[in-house]
Amino acid sequence: MWKRALDRAGVREPRLRREYTAQRQAVRRFATAEYAAARLLLPAALVPHVVAAVAFMHDTDDRIDRGPVDERAAALTEWDGLVRKALAEGDSALPVLRCLVRTVECHPDVRTHVDAFLRGCEREVAWRTIADEEDLERYVEEYSLPALMLTACLLAPADTAARAAFTDGCHRLIRGMQRIDFLEDLPEDLRAGRTGVPADAVARHGADLTRPDAALGRLVQEQADRADVDLTAAASLPDVTAPSYGPFLRALIGVQRLRLDAVRHAGASLATRTSGPAAPAAAALLLRETARRLRTPGPAVRS
Structure with a gap:
């Protein structure tokens, strides 16, 4: 194959x-x-x-x-x-x-x-710290989104309006993914002397990123809620590109949902351990979308 x-x-x-x-x-x-x-x-x-x-x-x-x-x-x-x-x-x-x-x-x-x-x-x-939401947005626009678009551009529609909607969906998707990354990587980033969780949010909750307590739990849930908003907005991505790409995009977004669920479940314990999607759930998602793909006719790929 x-x-x-x-x-x-x-x-x-x-x-x-x-x-x-x-x-x-x-x-x-x-x-x-x-x-x-x-x-x-x-x-x-x-x-x-x-x-x-x-x-x-x-x-x-x-x-x-x-x-x-x-x-x-x-x-x-x-x-x-x-x-x-x-x-x-x-x-x-x-x-x-x-x-x-x-x-x-x-x-x-x-x-x-x-x-x-x-x-x-x-x-x-x-970068060593993310100061606030504006700083996070700059990081996403300058680094995370171009990184995603290296591959996502291969799926982008040719129509100008649809392409703009696709890029906006990718922006929302990667912003949610990046926020989840920063939560998952919290212990590793702290050991490296940096943190991607916005500093103003840390201060607002009075959280110590090394201590798994209630304040950190509230911070994690707030950041998870923000990621949830972006993943919800990104769910329209399969609707603005070729049907043959839909199963992959749905699976990609679905895996981010599983990552987000794991982050919520881990909560304040992210101070001492990372998290990730449940393997059986991820496998089931891939199998479901594979079956769906087999039922979806695919047009020729653009060159």
């Missing part, structure tokens, strides 16, 4: 097929659930390109997420140069960038989001 996906994606050169396969193996290791959803629920012709975009995003994050800020900034500068050189020349010594180059050739919209994502990485390197 993977070989067929490569064929349909237009990846026919033996070397490049091996490199896409290596990226696929990496994505399957670090993003197992997301890979399963893409593999089961997206048209075969899109899957290799989704894999290439996710692998690029992960490689970028890995390169800029280690060491003090000045080292991370230097790593980003070097990486930015390598990426832009690869896109300009149509080749690279790095397999992850050769795959990205081919994906950009097949789906030129990806290039715009690569540029926006690399610019947003400057904020990702530098």
Whole structure:
């Protein structure tokens, strides 16, 4: 089935097929659930390109997420140069960038989001606290949304009005996801000397992010409620793009709902442990949407 996906994606050169396969193996290791959803629920012709975009995003994050800020900034500068050189020349010594180059050739919209994502990485390197809701919104607009759009743009409708609605839905979705990320990662972020829960909300509740008490519980529930609003708004995403993408988008949003439920259940205990969606519930969701996909006719994928 993977070989067929490569064929349909237009990846026919033996070397490049091996490199896409290596990226696929990496994505399957670090993003197992997301890979399963893409593999089961997206048209075969899109899957290799989704894999290439996710692998690029992960490689970028890995390169800029280690060491003090000045080292991370230097790593980003070097990486930015390598990426832009690869896109300009149509080749690279790095397999992850050769795959990205081919994906950009097949789906030129990806290039715009690569540029926006690399610019947003400057904020990702530098941030240590999120001051308030406005600061969170800037983080989402500058970094989180461009990161999502590396892959989401592959599903975007061609119609201008529908595309605007799709992008707005993606914005709401990633804002909810980012808020959940910051709650799930609370202990890890604190160990790294940073926190993504808005500082003004922490102060308003009088919460100590290291102490699993009632104040932190109220803070978690407030942030979860805000994420809930955005996930509810994002539920319209399947309605503004091709029907063949609906099962994947519903599954993606459904998994975020499961993550949100887990965060609510964990409450103040997030000070000492992370949380995540229940595996049986996530598997059931994927199976349900897979069955739904089999009943949904799919039009040809845009190139």
